[in-house]
Amino acid sequence: MxxxxxxxxxxxxxxxxxxxxxxxLRGNWSICNGNGSLELxxxxxxxxxxxxxxxxxxxxxxxxxxxxxxxxxxxxNWTYSKEFKFPFEISKWQKVNLILEGVxxxxxxxxxEVTIGExxxxxxRYSFDITNVVRDVNxxxxxxxxxxxxxxxxxxxxxxxxxxxxxxxxxxxxxxxVNFVRKEQCSFSWDWGPSFPTQGIWKDVRIEAYNICHLNxxxxxxxxxxxxxxxxxxxxxxxxxxxxxxVGGQVIVAIPKLQTQQxxxxxxxxxxxxxxxxxxxxxxxxxxxxxxxxxxxxxGYNMTILFELDGGxxxxxxxxxxxxxxxxxxxxxxxxxxxxxxxxxxxxxxxLKGSNWIPADSFQDRVTSELLRLLLQSVVDANMNTxxxxxxxxxxxxxxxxxxxxxxxxxxxxxxxxxxxxxxDQGFLDSVRAEVAYQIxxxxxxxxxxxxxxxxxxxxxxxxxxxHISFTDRPIYIKDYVTLYxxxxxxxxxxxxxxxxxxxxxxxxGAETVAEGWVSQNPNxxxxxxxxxxxxxxxxxxxxxxxxxxxxxxxxxxxxPSFSTLEKVSSTEDWSFSSKFSLHRQHHEGGxxxxxxxxxxxxxxxxxxxxxxxxxxTIYLTQVMQAQCxxxxxxxxxxxxxxxxxQQGHTMGALYxxxxxxxxxxxxxxxxxxxxxxxxxxxxxxxxxxxLPVGFENENTFYIYGVSDLHSDYSMTLTVRVHTWNSLEPxxxxxxxxxxxxxxxxxxxxxxxxxxxxxxxxxCTRESCVVSFYLSADHELLSPTNYHFLSSLKEAVGLxxxxxxxxxxxxxxIFVFDLETSAVTPFVWLDVGSIPGRFSDNGFLMxxxxxxxxxxxxxPTSKSELEQSFHVTSLTDIY
Numbered sequence: 001m002x003x004x005x006x007x008x009x010x011x012x013x014x015x016x017x018x019x020x021x022x023x024x025l026r027g028n029w030s031i032c033n034g035n036g037s038l039e040l041x042x043x044x045x046x047x048x049x050x051x052x053x054x055x056x057x058x059x060x061x062x063x064x065x066x067x068x069x070x071x072x073x074x075x076x077n078w079t080y081s082k083e084f085k086f087p088f089e090i091s092k093w094q095k096v097n098l099i100l101e102g103v104x105x106x107x108x109x110x111x112x113e114v115t116i117g118e119x120x121x122x123x124x125r126y127s128f129d130i131t132n133v134v135r136d137v138n139x140x141x142x143x144x145x146x147x148x149x150x151x152x153x154x155x156x157x158x159x160x161x162x163x164x165x166x167x168x169x170x171x172x173x174x175x176x177x178v179n180f181v182r183k184e185q186c187s188f189s190w191d192w193g194p195s196f197p198t199q200g201i202w203k204d205v206r207i208e209a210y211n212i213c214h215l216n217x218x219x220x221x222x223x224x225x226x227x228x229x230x231x232x233x234x235x236x237x238x239x240x241x242x243x244x245x246x247v248g249g250q251v252i253v254a255i256p257k258l259q260t261q262q263x264x265x266x267x268x269x270x271x272x273x274x275x276x277x278x279x280x281x282x283x284x285x286x287x288x289x290x291x292x293x294x295x296x297x298x299x300g301y302n303m304t305i306l307f308e309l310d311g312g313x314x315x316x317x318x319x320x321x322x323x324x325x326x327x328x329x330x331x332x333x334x335x336x337x338x339x340x341x342x343x344x345x346x347x348x349x350x351x352l353k354g355s356n357w358i359p360a361d362s363f364q365d366r367v368t369s370e371l372l373r374l375l376l377q378s379v380v381d382a383n384m385n386t387x388x389x390x391x392x393x394x395x396x397x398x399x400x401x402x403x404x405x406x407x408x409x410x411x412x413x414x415x416x417x418x419x420x421x422x423x424x425d426q427g428f429l430d431s432v433r434a435e436v437a438y439q440i441x442x443x444x445x446x447x448x449x450x451x452x453x454x455x456x457x458x459x460x461x462x463x464x465x466x467x468h469i470s471f472t473d474r475p476i477y478i479k480d481y482v483t484l485y486x487x488x489x490x491x492x493x494x495x496x497x498x499x500x501x502x503x504x505x506x507x508x509x510g511a512e513t514v515a516e517g518w519v520s521q522n523p524n525x526x527x528x529x530x531x532x533x534x535x536x537x538x539x540x541x542x543x544x545x546x547x548x549x550x551x552x553x554x555x556x557x558x559x560x561p562s563f564s565t566l567e568k569v570s571s572t573e574d575w576s577f578s579s580k581f582s583l584h585r586q587h588h589e590g591g592x593x594x595x596x597x598x599x600x601x602x603x604x605x606x607x608x609x610x611x612x613x614x615x616x617x618t619i620y621l622t623q624v625m626q627a628q629c630x631x632x633x634x635x636x637x638x639x640x641x642x643x644x645x646x647q648q649g650h651t652m653g654a655l656y657x658x659x660x661x662x663x664x665x666x667x668x669x670x671x672x673x674x675x676x677x678x679x680x681x682x683x684x685x686x687x688x689x690x691x692l693p694v695g696f697e698n699e700n701t702f703y704i705y706g707v708s709d710l711h712s713d714y715s716m717t718l719t720v721r722v723h724t725w726n727s728l729e730p731x732x733x734x735x736x737x738x739x740x741x742x743x744x745x746x747x748x749x750x751x752x753x754x755x756x757x758x759x760x761x762x763x764c765t766r767e768s769c770v771v772s773f774y775l776s777a778d779h780e781l782l783s784p785t786n787y788h789f790l791s792s793l794k795e796a797v798g799l800x801x802x803x804x805x806x807x808x809x810x811x812x813x814i815f816v817f818d819l820e821t822s823a824v825t826p827f828v829w830l831d832v833g834s835i836p837g838r839f840s841d842n843g844f845l846m847x848x849x850x851x852x853x854x855x856x857x858x859x860p861t862s863k864s865e866l867e868q869s870f871h872v873t874s875l876t877d878i879y
Contacts, residue, residue: 019210019211019212019214019313019314020208020210020315021208023086023087023088023206023207024205024206025044025082025084025140025205025206026044026205026206027043027044028041028042028044029043029044029080029081029201030080030082031048031051031078031081032078032079032081033076033078038057040052040055040057041055042080043365044080044082044200044201044205045102045201045202045364045365046201046202046365047199047202047363047365048073048078048198048199048200049061049070049198049362049363050200050363050366051200052073058070058073060569061194061363062194062362062569062663062664062673063569063570064570064571064581065581065584067173067194067195067196070196071195074146074147074148074196074197074198075146077144077146077149078144078200079141079142079143079144080142081139081140081142082139082140083137083138083139084137084140085137085138086134086138086207088209090134090135090136090209092211093131093209093210094131094210094211094212094243095129095131095210095211095240095242096129096134096208096209097127097131097207097208097209098111098130098140098205098207099125099126099204099205099206099207099208100125100126100127100128100201101203101204101205102122102123102125102201102202102204103122103142103201103202103203104122104147104184104198104199104202105119105147105150105181105183105199106118106119106120106144106150106181107142107143108143109128109141109142109143110139110141110143111128111130111134111138111139111140112133112135112138112139113139116128116129116130116133119142120181121182121183121431121432121434122182122183122184122202123182123394123395123416123435123439124434124438125442127216130207134207142201144199144200146197147181147183147187148176148188148197150180150181151177151178151179151180151181151188152176152177154177155177158180158425161473161476163179163180163422163480164420164467165179165419165466165467168188168189168190169191169589171586171587171589172189172191172195173189173194173195173584174189174190174195175188175189175195176188178420179421179422179423180423180428182416182428182431182432182435183197184359184392184393184394185391185392185393185416185419185420186359186392186393186418186662189587190392190587191589191591192358192587192658192661192662192665192666192667192668192669193358193362193662193663194662194665196362196363198362198363203397210240211242211243211313212242212247212309212310212313213239213240213242213243213268213309214242215237215239215307215315215317216238216239216240217237217238217441218235218236218305219444220233220235220236220303220321221233221234221445221497221498221499222234222321222324222447222499223499224323228283230280230281230282230283231280231281231287231323232278232280232281233253233278233279233280233281233321234277234278235253235276236274236275236276236277237275238272238275239268239273239274239275240271240272241268241269241270241271241272242270243311245270246267246268246270247267247309247310247311247313248265248266248267248268249267249307249308249310249313250264250265250266250307251263251264251277251305251307251308252264252306252308253277253279253306254303254306255281255301255303256302257301257302258281260279260281260285262280264277266307268309288323289322289323289324289325289346290322290323290405290447291345291408292350292386292408292409292410293380293383293407293408293409294383294385294408294709295345295348295350295385295408295709295711298405298408299323300320300322301320301321301322301323302321303318303320304316304317304318305319319445320405321445322405322446322447324345324346325345325346325347326450326451326499326500327343327344327347327501328342328343328501328503329343329344329349330510330511330528333644333650334644335644336527336644336647336649336650337527338512338525338526338527338528338550339511339527339550340650340652341510341528341529341551341653342650343410343450343451343652343653345410345450348711348744349652349744350385350652351638351641351652351653351654351709351744352385352410352412352653352654353383353384353634353638353653353654353688353709354384354385354386354388354410354654354688355386355387355655355656355657355658355659355670355684356387356553356554356656356657356659357388357389357390357393357396357658357659358390358392358393358658358659358660358661359394360375360660360662361662362662362663364394364397367397371674371675372400372403373403374675374858375659375675376400376404376409378671378675378681379407379409379659380407380408381685381838382670382681382682382684382685383688383690384409384684385408385409385410386409386410386411386412386653386655387404387409387410387412387655387659388412388506388553388655389411389414390414390418390456391414391416391417391418391453391455391456392416392418392419392456394416395416395443398442401446401449402446404446405446405447405448409448410449411446411448411449411450412450412451412453412506413443413453414453414454414456414506415436415439415452415454415455415489416435417456417458417484418456418457419456419457419458419461420461421458421462421477421481422458424480429484429488432484436489436492436493437492440493444496444497444499450500451501451502451503452493452497452500452501453502453503453504453505453508454485454489454490454503454504454505455506456505456506457506457507457532458505459481459505459508459513459519459523460524460532462477462478462481463520463522463523478519481519482518482519485504486504490502490504504518505523506553506554507523507529507530507531507532507554508520508523508529508530509522509525509528509529510529511528512528512529513529524547526547526548526549526648527647527648528550529550529551530549530550530551530552530553530653531550531551531552531554532554532657533547533549534555534556534657536597536598537594539601540557540598540601540628540629540632540633541601541602541628541629541632541789541792543632543635543696546633546636546637548636548640548645548646548648548649548651549648550650550652550653551652551653552633552637552651552653552654553653553655554655554656555630555654555656555657556626556630556656556657556658556668557626557668558591558595558622558666559595559619559622559623559625559626559666559667559668559678559680560595560618560622560623561661561664561665561666561667561669561672561673561678562623562672562676562678562831563575564676564831564833564834565673565674568664568834569663569664576615577592577596577614577615585665586665588666591666592666595622595625595626595666598629599621599624599625602625602628602792602793602794603621603624603625603792603793604879605621606618606621606878608878617877617878620878621878622666623678623679623680623843624679624843624875626678626679627679627680627682627683628683630656630670630680630687631683633654633656634654634656634684634688635687635692635696636696637653637654638651638687638692638694638707639694639696639705639707639746640746641707641745641746642745656668656670656684658670659671660673660675670684674836675858676836677838679827679829679843682843682844685784686784686841689784690709691706691707691708691714691782691783692706692707692775692783692786693705693706693707693718693773693774693775693783693786694706694707694746694786695771695773695787695788696788697754697788700754701752701753701754702750702751702754702771702788703748703751704718704720704748704749704750704751705746705747705748705749706718706741706746706747706775707745708744708745708746709744710743710744711743712743713740713741713742713743714740714741714743714777714782715738715739715740715741715777716739716741716775716776716782717735717736717737717739717775717777718735718736718749718750718773718774718775719734719735719736719773719774719775720733720773721733721772721773721847722764722769722770722771722772723769723770723772723824723847724763724764724768724769725768725769725797725798725800725824726768726798726800726823727824728821728824728848728849730847731761731762731764731769732760736749754790757771765797766790767790767791767795767796768796768797769790770788770789770790770826770845771787771788771790772787772788772845772847773785773786773787793875799875799876800823800876801877802821802822802824802874803823804820804821804828804846804872805819806819806820806830806870806872808866808870809863810863813857815854815857815866816852816853816854816855817853817855818850818852819846819850819852819853819872820849820850821846821849821850821851823876824845824847825846825875825876826845826874826875827843827844827845827874827875828843828845828846828872829842829872829873829874830842830870830872831869831870831871831872831873832855832870833869833871834869835857835861835866835869836857837855837856837857837858837859838855838858839853839854839856840855840856846874
């Protein structure tokens with residue numbers, strides 16, 4: 001057996017005193033099902049599904065229809081057990097605890113055949129006193145109950161009134177009553193994910209033994225004193241004092257790079273004790289603040305905190321401290337009813353641009369450090385600065401937030417409640433309160449987290465009446481809503497974290513929702529708070545269908561993942577858009593038809609006689625449609641940041657749904673399962689660029705706005721070019737006079753009636769020409785080259801099949817693709833199959849004969865492997 005043993009020692013004169021011992025129970029456990037007919041080894045952390053797969057007892061759970069085939073696993077009651085010998089003398093320790101960082105979800109725990117406690121919350125940390133039952137040789141059992149069966153029992157026991165929804169839509173093929181169990185809500189299924197209600201020990205489990213006293217946790221919050229113009233640090237430490245006498249001593253807090261050190265005298269009385277310290281940073285010391293990606297550095301400072309206590313007991317902790325302020329600004333706007341809704345970081349207004357994060361896998365033991373870094377690096381590589389951790393998943397692991405701190409990714413953190421009403425009986429509330437208090441303590445020190453939100457869409461579900469509740473019964477549910485999110489969750493946030501704002505829901509009307517008694521008649525108002533917007537029927541090229549709201553925190557369109565991603569979990573008979581597999585994998589009602597309908601508004605649908613070719617072309621076209629739709633909508637939000645039109649505007653956030661996938665299936669994601677970039681993600685790299693020209697039409701006039709996220713003003717010019725589809729030479733080009741683009745604004749740079757533009761450019765018609773434009777200074781490109789289609793591409797005249805060739809060369813770890821085309825061609829898509837990596841650009845409009853694109857591999861690969869896997873597709877290839 002490999003021992004995971006940490007012994008913390010403290011020097012006291014010539015001797016040593018053991019402060020605490022931590023013994024991990026990670027590794028191999030025994031797992032058996034309810035009737036004992038199946039027994040197997042399993043890893044901790046882990047889950048039953050993973051153990052069965054690792055032992056070869058089941059296939060990959062994501063293969064074909066296995067989400068249905070393996071439903072039996074979640075309906076059984078499994079037991080985890082382990083026997084182990086302590087490598088130290090038990091009698092020498094005053095207190096011994098069993099610590100469970102994460103149990104999924106409903107379990108009874110037996111230690112040496114004695115029941116020591118139960119768990120009912122995946123999101124809580126559990127500690128059980130085993131001092132009186134621990135021996136030299138020990139046994140531990142976690143007897144799980146199926147979360148599906150438990151949820152059904154809890155729902156049935158709630159006899160006073162129903163708590164909807166009972167079950168997910170049939171198309172999701174999921175389980176019922178997930179709102180009655182404190183577990184990852186999407187594990188019972190969602191409209192983009194499968195139903196895998198896992199069981200297992202999904203985080204660390206260990207034994208802690210200590211004498212005198214033990215530091216259970218410490219956390220801190222940097223606070224800026226505006227009046228004194230100085231930084232302070234509020235530190236909180238919680239101790240378990242097992243000594244029969246008070247324990248005195250000193251605390252030394254040091255931040256060397258800030259030339260700060262302070263000493264405190266403390267005395268800890270027996271029992272659970274909290275120590276609160278206040279550290280002042282001299283105003284004469286320059287403190288570098290933490291900034292979001294694209295706005296500055298992510299400077300952090302190493303801090304140590306040393307407790308020198310009676311009996312020669314020394315306890316030392318270290319942490320990275322970041323300093324930043326965050327304000328949610330809700331104030332009147334001239335020319336518009338309602339209130340603003342935007343964030344200031346370190347006093348500077350920031351446009352939040354990014355996406356929504358869902359769990360990266362149904363099985364958390366498969367979410368590695370490498371995968372997290374790959375996904376989060378892809379966020380900043382696409383010029384995003386924000387992720388919303390959505391309320392139907394999980395509070396992410398510590399490493400996720402550490403990476404967000406490091407990379408400058410702001411986090412909108414939902415509490416884990418989504419698309420449902422919830423019970424408020426005392427047992428449920430007690431479990432929620434423990435969960436929320438723990439998560440606040442765990443996460444509050446991260447500068448990346450800029451807001452807490454009580455839930456996802458539950459205010460809207462209640463007030464728009466998703467569940468057809470009678471008007472006379474609505475007060476019951478409103479009371480429950482306020483009880484849960486205001487009187488419990490909000491109360492705990494305000495008590496535990498004063499360093500960032502809290503809103504009750506998303507979408508919500510913010511301050512207006514508060515004024516209306518915590519539920520608003522129209523939670524999706526354009527005049528307050530944030531909105532969620534989805535419309536699959538209206539033409540997504542028509543920007544007038546989008547809400548000119550204060551903040552768009554959800555919006556999007558579906559697409560299919562690439563064939564190389566689907567191929568791994570399907571067979572040849574599945575490779576059709578109308579196959580049983582394709583219908584099974586689509587969990588959004590009518591989703592496949594909606595994609596083809598939206599694509600068909602502007603593109604010719606594939607009609608190859610080869611079924612596989614048609615399937616691949618359809619996948620490609622759904623990605624083209626998704627990318628172009630989200631581009632149009634996002635650019636609309638970005639250009640609306642500085643204007644009020646028809647009393648609406650001042651949009652200060654665009655977070656599309658969704659960033660990542662939980663499995664290989666059609667979804668709203670821009671990153672496929674495993675991290676491969678869809679066309680949308682390449683488009684995001686451009687439409688989230690810090691400087692961007694945005695083109696659009698209104699009443700037959702073509703406009704270009706300049707959008708800047710920068711802190712400073714810059715002098716530049718705008719170049720506008722027009723190409724015919726059948727010529728690589730522009731038919732006309734114009735360059736504006738130099739102008740100053742103001743930082744943090746969106747302003748009109750150019751306008752021209754389309755008829756004048758066409759006349760000026762010779763033989764152009766809407767169908768035969770395309771417009772491209774970019775910002776530059778001194779012949780240096782400052783923005784991506786953007787474009788505007790003057791007609792639907794299915795009506796384009798002169799668009800011909802392009803011959804595109806590529807010469808691949810290698811420069812160090814990077815590969816260079818020198819492309820050459822025979823014609824102007826839209827949506828050029830470079831693909832290297834399953835080789836992990838990304839291109840510098842993709843899905844682009846190619847208006848020049850040659851173009852150089854870089855490929856950044858995520859794993860070692862060779863030029864020959866790339867050449868064998870490389871394939872290029874453009875829109876004309878599918879016509």
